[in-house]
Amino acid sequence: MSAIRGDIGQLLFLIDTAYDHVSWHGTNLRGSIRGVTPAQAVWRPGPRRHNIWELVVHSAYWKYVAWRRLTGAARGSFAEDGSNWFVRPKEKTLAAWKADLAMLGATHRTLREAVAEIDPRDLDRATSKSSRSTRRALITGVAAHDIYHAGQIQLLKRLGSR
């Protein structure tokens, strides 16, 4: 493990490069939505297929879930009712799109604050009594999830521009 960063620093590096820090691997989640317009964000490749906007809110939701599991916070404090997938747009406006982008940024910052506060000795303990997932696995998983959807957003942008 890095003597410079330590375990927590390593995990912060992982989630930050997956979200918005310069990364070696190419486009991260924030990079994939940079410059995307509401018109691009609502385009669907077919019926019942997700659009970019929905992928953004879905990613925010799972950052929120990770934060909740790390902190033990009660359910129900996400920005809106529901879970996992949220139909978008509610309003096809630049303001609505920017509001969801801001929510994504806010959930990331809240998550990284929670990661920064973890006692490194707890990283390999389960997130709760009923969970099989450790804090370390949860955080690693959130980073991978961001990149998984960044790849899909890049694909959607190309398909939608034809």
Next chain:
Amino acid sequence: MSNYVRSLEEEYQRYKALGEAAFAQLPDEQLSVPTPGGGNSIAALVWHVAGNLESRFTDFRTSDGEKPWRNRDEEFEPRTVSRAELTEKWERGWRALFDALASITDADLQVRIRIRHEPLRIDEALHRSLAHTTYHVGQIVFLAKMLRAEQWKCLSIPLGGSRAYNDAPRHESPAAHRERLREPS
């Protein structure tokens, strides 16, 4: 203790299973169909992911991760492949990765290796590789979903199943997700 290496390996295993669960839903002829507009087929993405993994992780501590025998551009060329060929290529790439992971512990993460002559630590190389792999697996899943359309079977939480999922967080681990993906439908 190799907690960090193990957590990365579990994520890799999750995304390997996701890719497999996606192309398992497709008839053979759709494996090689280009994306609308002439983009990459699932076969091309499989060739690229597997080619990258095989090159990066074969003899990864003693030789550069970009092997002289790898032809990256060729990975993206249109190809028509059988399911057996696709599976063989896919497995070969992942085998190189998992063999490499089995050979290291957290104590090795500071060791320097080289990729395209660039020195970097093993932990940095693993981060970059996991990100690259998940990025393209996301695309494989999305393309398979497009191709399968209404016949697509959900790989994550089924629509309407979020409450049950949230009530049973034991399902959230990468290993549990992987096992769920491998269950016969």
